[in-house]
Amino acid sequence: MDFWKKFFKANPILESYNNIDTKSSLEDVVLVKHLETKGKFVDIYITTKKNINLYELEQLCDAVGWVRRPLKKVKLAIDHSFLIICLFYKKDRYKKLIGFARATSDAVFHATIWDVVIHPDFQGKGLGKILMNQLVVELRCADISTITLFADPHVVSFYHNLGFIADPDGVKGMFWYPR
Ligand SMILES: CC(C)(COP(=O)(O)OP(=O)(O)OC[C@H]1O[C@@H](n2cnc3c(N)ncnc32)[C@H](O)[C@@H]1OP(=O)(O)O)[C@@H](O)C(=O)NCCC(=O)NCCS
Helix, strand or coil: CHHHHHHHCCCHHHHHCCCCCCCCCCCCEEEEEEEEECCEEEEEEEECCCCCCHHHHHHHHHHCCCCCCCHHHHHHHHHCCCEEEEEEEEECCEEEEEEEEEEEECCCCEEEEEEEEECHHHCCCCHHHHHHHHHHHHHHHCCCCEEEECCCHHHHHHHHHCCCCCCHHHCCCCCCCCC
């Protein structure tokens, strides 16, 4: 726990960050209390349950300008993911999804992180960092030691600051696409 306290102490918003170092599945656990957005204060919750509202996820991805994908395929991708993490806040009786990330894995050696997103209204508040670190904590709890991801060019330094390195020992990521 001390490591995480030191890691996050540079960012005041994260003082109320409730780091959860467990590998058990999380459901609606408060992660950050009283986060300010647009003059309102909300509590941010985390869940690793896969019963996500696909339309809400689509809206979240729309909000950051990602190309739409067929919801049927998105559902399959989520079902087959090793881990998903959702961040949301509750308003009256509904939940609003504001963050998402998922990881695929062989469950032993390797995991790859995909679809990391924080809603624009909640960006720049430390939530992306929390989301990523919670994902890494969960994967490390599963004893997975190699965690990879594909960073868009504009977010390389975001991941770099979280400890991810490009081209370790000169190793390059390579892609094959249908022509
Ligand atoms: C990238 C993203 C997840 C970051 O989330 P966020 O909540 O805004 O990030 P945080 O507030 O936690 O920022 C954590 C740190 O990263 C830095 N950071 C945030 N976005 C960054 C970016 N695009 N490039 C470089 N650094 C960035 C912050 O300045 C902060 O630095 P600090 O710890 O020194 O203060 C979010 O901007 C997003 O969803 N972007 C659109 C979708 C996207 O591009 N996803 C990545 C696909 S590979």
